[in-house]
Amino acid sequence: MWTPDGAREELLRRSGEVDRTVATAFRNIRPPVTVVAVGGYGRQELFPYSDVDLLLLNAAPDETKEQRELISEFLRALWDAGLRVSQSVHTVEDCLELHQGNLELTISLLDHRFLCGDRARHGRLEAELPRFLHRERALLMDRLCRMTRARRAKFAETIYHLEPNVKEHPGALRDLHVIRWLSLLREAPADYIPETAAAFLYSIRIFLHRSAGRDANLLTFDLQEAISADPAVWMREYYRSAREIWRAASQAMEASERRDLGLFSQFRDWRGRVSNSEFTVSRERVLLREPLELERDPEYPIRLMQFLARHNLRLARETESRVAAALGSMWLDRQPSWPSLRALLTLPYAATALRVMHETGLLTRLIPEWSHIDCLVTRDFYHQYTVDEHTLVTLESLEELRDSKDEERQRFRTLLHETAAWETLRLALLLHDMGKGGGTGEHTSESLRLAAAVMERLGVPPGERETVLFLIRHHLGLSGIMNSRDLSDPGTARFMAERIGTVERLRMLTLLTWADISAVNPSAMTPWRLEQLWLTYLAGYDEFTRELHTSRIREPRFSAEVSAFIEGFPTRYLNTHSEDDIRAHYALWSENRAAGLAISIERCEGTWRMTVITGDRPYLLASLSGTLAAFGLNILKAEAFSNSQGIILDTFAFADPHRTLELNASEVDRLRDTVRRAITGRVDVRKLLSGRRKPTITNGAHIPASVAFNNEASETSSLIEIVAVDRPGLLYDMTQVLSSAGLNIEVVLIDTEAHKAMDVFYVTWEGARVPLVRQPEIRKKLLEVCG
Amino acid sequence: MKKIEAVIQPHKLEDVKAALKAIGVDGMTITEVRGHGRQKGHKEIYRGMEYEVDLLPKMKIEMVVSTARSEEVIQTILNSARTGKIGDGKIFIFDVAEAIRIRNDERGEGAL
Numbered sequence: 001m002w003t004p005d006g007a008r009e010e011l012l013r014r015s016g017e018v019d020r021t022v023a024t025a026f027r028n029i030r031p032p033v034t035v036v037a038v039g040g041y042g043r044q045e046l047f048p049y050s051d052v053d054l055l056l057l058n059a060a061p062d063e064t065k066e067q068r069e070l071i072s073e074f075l076r077a078l079w080d081a082g083l084r085v086s087q088s089v090h091t092v093e094d095c096l097e098l099h100q101g102n103l104e105l106t107i108s109l110l111d112h113r114f115l116c117g118d119r120a121r122h123g124r125l126e127a128e129l130p131r132f133l134h135r136e137r138a139l140l141m142d143r144l145c146r147m148t149r150a151r152r153a154k155f156a157e158t159i160y161h162l163e164p165n166v167k168e169h170p171g172a173l174r175d176l177h178v179i180r181w182l183s184l185l186r187e188a189p190a191d192y193i194p195e196t197a198a199a200f201l202y203s204i205r206i207f208l209h210r211s212a213g214r215d216a217n218l219l220t221f222d223l224q225e226a227i228s229a230d231p232a233v234w235m236r237e238y239y240r241s242a243r244e245i246w247r248a249a250s251q252a253m254e255a256s257e258r259r260d261l262g263l264f265s266q267f268r269d270w271r272g273r274v275s276n277s278e279f280t281v282s283r284e285r286v287l288l289r290e291p292l293e294l295e296r297d298p299e300y301p302i303r304l305m306q307f308l309a310r311h312n313l314r315l316a317r318e319t320e321s322r323v324a325a326a327l328g329s330m331w332l333d334r335q336p337s338w339p340s341l342r343a344l345l346t347l348p349y350a351a352t353a354l355r356v357m358h359e360t361g362l363l364t365r366l367i368p369e370w371s372h373i374d375c376l377v378t379r380d381f382y383h384q385y386t387v388d389e390h391t392l393v394t395l396e397s398l399e400e401l402r403d404s405k406d407e408e409r410q411r412f413r414t415l416l417h418e419t420a421a422w423e424t425l426r427l428a429l430l431l432h433d434m435g436k437g438g439g440t441g442e443h444t445s446e447s448l449r450l451a452a453a454v455m456e457r458l459g460v461p462p463g464e465r466e467t468v469l470f471l472i473r474h475h476l477g478l479s480g481i482m483n484s485r486d487l488s489d490p491g492t493a494r495f496m497a498e499r500i501g502t503v504e505r506l507r508m509l510t511l512l513t514w515a516d517i518s519a520v521n522p523s524a525m526t527p528w529r530l531e532q533l534w535l536t537y538l539a540g541y542d543e544f545t546r547e548l549h550t551s552r553i554r555e556p557r558f559s560a561e562v563s564a565f566i567e568g569f570p571t572r573y574l575n576t577h578s579e580d581d582i583r584a585h586y587a588l589w590s591e592n593r594a595a596g597l598a599i600s601i602e603r604c605e606g607t608w609r610m611t612v613i614t615g616d617r618p619y620l621l622a623s624l625s626g627t628l629a630a631f632g633l634n635i636l637k638a639e640a641f642s643n644s645q646g647i648i649l650d651t652f653a654f655a656d657p658h659r660t661l662e663l664n665a666s667e668v669d670r671l672r673d674t675v676r677r678a679i680t681g682r683v684d685v686r687k688l689l690s691g692r693r694k695p696t697i698t699n700g701a702h703i704p705a706s707v708a709f710n711n712e713a714s715e716t717s718s719l720i721e722i723v724a725v726d727r728p729g730l731l732y733d734m735t736q737v738l739s740s741a742g743l744n745i746e747v748v749l750i751d752t753e754a755h756k757a758m759d760v761f762y763v764t765w766e767g768a769r770v771p772l773v774r775q776p777e778i779r780k781k782l783l784e785v786c787g
Numbered sequence: 788m789k790k791i792e793a794v795i796q797p798h799k800l801e802d803v804k805a806a807l808k809a810i811g812v813d814g815m816t817i818t819e820v821r822g823h824g825r826q827k828g829h830k831e832i833y834r835g836m837e838y839e840v841d842l843l844p845k846m847k848i849e850m851v852v853s854t855a856r857s858e859e860v861i862q863t864i865l866n867s868a869r870t871g872k873i874g875d876g877k878i879f880i881f882d883v884a885e886a887i888r889i890r891n892d893e894r895g896e897g898a899l
Contacts, residue, residue, distance in 0.1 A: 484798050486870065528819040532797065532844045538833060 002227045007202035008045075015044040018052055019115060021081050026116040031074040032067050033058050033089070034117030036125070042111035045202070048209040049216075051086040052078070053108060057121050061091055084215075092125050096132045103143055106136075110184050137185045141256045144185075148178050148253060156522065159242040160385050162377070163224075166205050167217040171242030173201055175249035182252045191252040197241035204238070232377050239375040239386055247359070251317060279307050285316035294326035298334040301326075301362060302344060308356055309347035315356055323360045330365060338459035345423035351395035354430065358392060367458075369450045372437025384521035387436050393519035394429045398511070408527065411534055412514055415507055418751070418758075424464055425508055427455075428471035429515060447472050470505060471512055478513040482529075482536040493543035496536075502572065503544045510537045544572075545721075545749075545760060546713045562586045568644025570747060585649060589613045597679060599672050601661075607636060608661060610652045614679060616642060619739045621748060623678040624650060626685035626732035631671055632658045635731050638750035689729060703756050705786035709775045717746050717762045718770040724786035726757040733785035738763060741778050743770065788883040788896060789857040793848045794820065795868040795876040800846045806867035807850075812860055814899070815850040824877065845876060851883050853896045 018041065026035060039053035040046060056071065063071070071089070078085045088105065095109060109129060114122045133140070152170045155161065159171035166172045176198055183191045204227075208216050211223060219238070221231070228234035278300075280287045286308060293300040301323070308314065315323070344350060357363035364370045373387040385393060401409060402416055419425060431454060435446025451472055455465045477499065485492040500506050514533060518525040565586045566573065577585070588611065592598035598613040612624060621640055628635055637653040661667050677683040703725045710719040720738075724730065731750060738745060738761065747762040763770060770778070795803060800817070807815065821842040852860050861878060869875055888898040 484801065486796065486798050488872065488874065526819060528821060528844050531821065531842065535840070535844070541833070 002203065002207040004200065004203050007199050007206055010206055011045045011047065011202060014048065015041060015046040018046060018083060021083060022054075022078065023116050025074055025077040025081065029070060029074045029077060031056070031070040032063075033071060033074075034119075034121045035115040036122060037113040037115050038108040038111055040111075042108070042113045044113070047202075047205055047215075049084070049212075049214050050209070051215070052083045054085055054087040054115075055095075055108070055112065056087055056089045057092055057095075057117070057125065058089055059091070059121070061094075092121060092128070095125055096128050098136050098139070103140065106133075106140060107144070107181060110181050133185060134187070137187075141182060141185050144178060144181060145253045145257055148175070148249070156384070158384065158389070159246050160239060160377075160389055163218055163220050164238065164242070165217050166201055166208065166219055169242075171239075171244075171246035171249075173205065175245050176201070179245075179249050179252045182256045186256055188255070191255065192248050194241070194244040194248050197244040200237065200241045201245070235377050236375040236386075239377070243375070274311050274313075276307070279304060281311070281313060282316070284313060286313050286319055287316050288319055288322060291319075291322045291326075294322060295329045298331055298336050299340050301330060302336045302340045305353040305357060305362070306340070306344050306347060309344055309350045309353035312349035312352050314352070315360070320360055323362060327361050327365050335458070336366070338461070341458060342423050345426045349399065350422075350426055351392065351399050354395060355392050358388065367454055369434055369454055372450075373434055376437055378436070382520060382524075385519070387433050390519050391430060391433055394432075394515040395426060397515045397518040398425070398429070401514070408530065412511070412530075415511055415537075419507060419511060421467075421508070424467050425471070425511060427460070427464075428468045428475070428508075428512060431455075431468065432472045432475050432512070432516070444473065444476065467505070467508070471508060474499065474509055475512055475516060478509055478533065478536055479517065482513075482532045487532075487535050487539050490543075493539045496540040497543040500540060503541060506537065506540045506544065542713075545719065561590070564645075565589060565647075566643065569641045569649065572639075573641050573649070585611065585613065589647070597676060599675055601668055601672055604653070608633070608654050608656055610654065610675070612648075612650045612652075612675065612679070614648055616646050616648050617679065619735075620648060620679060621650065621745055622732055622735035622739055623685050624652065624675065625735055626689055626729070627671070627675050627678045628652060628654055629729035629732050630685070630688035631667075631674075632656075632660055632728065634726075634728055635750065636752050638731065638748060640745065640748040642746060685732070689732065705783055707779045707782045707786070709770070709779065711769050711772070714762065714769075716768065717764045718775075720761045720763060720782075722757070722759045722761070722782060722786065724757050724759075726752045726755050727787075730757055730786070731759070734759065734761075734782060737778070737781045737785055741774070741781070742766075743778070788851055788886060788899065789854055790849065790851045790881040790883050791857065791860055791864070791878060792881070793864050793868065793876065793878045794822065794845050795848065795864075796870065796874060797844055797846050799868045799870070800848075802867045803848060803864055806863050807860070810859060810863055812850060812852065812856075812863075815848055818847045818849075820845050820847045824874070843874065851886055851899055853899060 019037075022035060033056040036042075036055040036057060037053070038055045040050060041053050046052070058067070075085055075087060090105070095105070099105065109125075110133075112125065112129070114126075151168065151174065155169050157170065159169065161169055164172065168174055176193070179191050179193055183189075204219060205217060207227065208219065208223065211226070224231040224235060275281045278289055278293075280289060286304070288294070288304070290300075344353060347353070354363065357366070358370075364374070370388070373391070376387040378385075378387060378390075383390065398416065401413055404413065431451040432447055433443065434450045434454075435443035435448070438446040448469055451469060452465070455468065460468070481487075481492065481496060485495075496506070500509060510533065514525070517529060517533070562583060566582060574582070588598045588600050592613070596615055598611075600609075600611045602609055610624075610628070614620070625635060625638070633654045633656055635652055635654045638651065640648065640650045642648050656662055661671065674683060674688070678685050678688070703723065705724040706722070708721045710721065713719040722734065735745065743763040743765050744767075745761055745763055747760075749760040751758045765771070765774065793803070797819075804815075807813075821844050823841055823843055848864075850860070857880065861880070864878060885894060886896070886898040887894050
């Protein structure tokens with residue numbers, strides 16, 4: 001029967017028992033040695049079936065035959081009494097020397113305790129040992145730390161083993177000893193030892209020994225079930241304790257290692273330069289200048305986390321304590337705002353910050369639902385981590401992918417670079433498994449429910465909320481398809497496209513799936529799975545780019561007028577614009593129908609949006625893109641659609657790097673006017689553009705331009721996919737080439753990411769696909785303008 | 788005794804496993820593999836780049852059965868793994884010299 005209480009007393013009692021046995025044997029036989037308890041026995045922590053570690057101090061290295069006989073008899077007596085003795089025989093001088101091959105001896109001496117024999121001899125050891133240890137402490141600490149790290153590496157650096165070894169595994173008893181030893185060697189005030197966690201582990205080990213009748217330390221599934229009727233719940237206690245011990249041991253090791261001087265510490269102190277008015281950095285750890293602000297200013301803790309996320313730093317121990325102490329009074333009347341949380345989620349090392357939030361309890365304070373999955377075990381051989389750890393590892397995987405350079409993951413790295421909305425992806429990952437705490441079985445609907453509640457409370461705007469919920473809803477979808485659907489079947493691709501909706505969502509879902517699989521265990525993302533996931537992504541991607549042209553809206557969901565307006569636009573239009581957007585477009589059109597041209601320009605968060613609705617005319621896209629370029633505006637995204645009545649709807653998202661529009665209100669009117677005149681042909685866009693110097697590309701990015709024709713994707717038009725270095729006026733130049741060649745642009749998708757422009761044009765020539773003979777010349781001209 | 792090795796489409800794995808279980812074959816070894824047959828994979832176009840996919844993910848199932856049962860097992864795999872399209876895979880048959888159960892050294896067909 002396992003009992004949580006009385007573990008220490010039990011160990012003390014057993015130790016006392018063995019003391020008496022040793023004393024009795026010694027009295028009867030009188031071996032010529034001084035008997036000293038070392039190791040666990042020296043600490044008076046003796047488990048029911050542990051070895052009894054004895055150090056026998058003799059007067060001189062060479063013993064006579066009689067002396068050896070007596071020692072053997074003594075040891076035999078102990079064995080006969082049922083003790084498993086592990087002894088070593090040394091002189092006091094031996095003990096005060098460093099034996100490279102036997103540092104275990106020195107370390108065991110840290111816990112020496114006189115038992116019987118010549119007190120004076122032991123006294124000499126006791127007097128000389130501190131000086132010896134002081135002299136050699138750097139080497140000993142270094143060795144201890146290295147041994148511990150090696151041991152941790154052997155067990156995959158994690159405490160979350162499904163059947164933990166309570167002696168050897170990370171976060172278990174050996175780690176506990178390491179804390180004590182490092183404190184002793186460092187001669188510092190004792191490091192923090194998590195006493196409750198320690199007592200908990202002692203009680204488990206006692207139970208394990210008693211159950212097996214020997215020195216057994218593995219907490220198997222069977223034994224977990226013997227301890228508790230609900231082992232999954234009980235094991236959470238175990239992992240919480242192990243986690244505390246792990247952290248304390250890590251901190252003790254850090255404190256011991258942070259002692260070097262010279263270049264390395266100079267490098268470390270250089271980081272002090274990133275200190276700002278609120279936070280200082282010392283030795284890679286962050287300290288607070290105004291700790292009281294933790295409770296006063298709701299944004300302060302988030303700014304602290306932003307600081308960590310920006311520079312990939314962790315908190316000093318002192319800061320951790322302050323944060324823990326302030327938790328209760330934090331965010332009582334005001335919550336942190338969504339914009340600052342959002343900013344945190346966009347920073348490069350957000351995963352580090354979130355892990356710190358988890359460790360300090362900040363995360364649970366901000367999102368109480370997080371406690372559902374704290375240390376939650378997934379009881380199968382596949383999942384290596386508890387659910388909370390898994391979630392953090394998914395976030396770390398994304399950053400690891402971004403910073404990696406290997407060939408195999410190049411394609412996924414590219415996908416990641418094309419994702420602008422890191423915060424949406426990260427938020428979805430953070431919340432995706434939260435529903436697992438609700439018992440076994442399907443967890444997605446619970447995750448959705450919790451995520452919706454969390455996002456509402458945090459003030460996440462509806463559009464983003466929708467995307468996050470979408471990602472969570474389908475987070476198992478892609479792996480399902482990848483494992484059980486025929487990827488070469490068009491039905492599969494259509495199935496995917498219907499449920500996912502847009503390429504952007506497909507991209508985010510693919511990355512989410514990639515992170516989810518990679519974080520199941522370190523070897524889960526095999527090359528096989530990587531390839532399957534990519535092929536799944538491709539199937540969806542091809543379907544989206546194909547369906548743009550062939551799948552047009554036929555089923556109206558709006559009033560008759562609006563329906564007539566949207567009929568004939570590709571379904572992508574419905575998928576990428578909300579109902580409000582669509583009604584706004586319709587309103588814009590109907591107000592301006594008489595004029596035959598509707599233009600709207602508005603600010604939208606950090607960028608601008610221009611919507612133009614008009615009848616089709618030649619060089620339309622070129623005129624629009626040229627005008628924007630002439631104003632120094634940088635086109636980020638563009639979409640051009642046409643409906644069944646020949647009405648064109650073009651939307652542009654652009655940035656205003658020179659702040660022309662922002663600083664001069666009249667410029668917006670001037671832009672609108674110029675666009676109108678450009679479309680109606682009253683202004684020559686080429687003249688507009690010649691006024692602006694073509695800028696040289698200074699970013700040093702070299703992206704080889706590529707132009708690919710695809711006549712198979714659609715039956716009625718040709719697809720041209722272009723990748724090139726982005727520059728102002730690029731779109732204008734490309735559309736000029738196409739229009740000059742007599743091609744009609746049916747559908748356009750423009751996307752840019754950093755310096756790369758990725759454009760997809762659906763074009764026709766005389767109402768049909770561009771014949772193969774014409775393609776090389778058009779391709780050549782396009783490559784010329786793409787640089 | 789015969790060893791039956793089948794390389795099949797990944798999405799057919801569950802069907803094949805279920806069909807084999809239905810005729811009483813429980814023991815098998817499954818590996819994730821990549822490869823191609825005569826068709827040497829295919830070209831994809833993605834973002835304007837041509838993209839050679841020649842190591843396609845497949846599943847390999849291996850099992851050893853008595854010679855008397857082998858034809859039945861082969862037929863079962865054929866029926867459950869077939870889609871009729873290119874890329875369905877292949878089955879290979881080997882003769883097995885001996886089979887031994889590690890737990891108790893049982894040999895021959897009894898060990899299967």
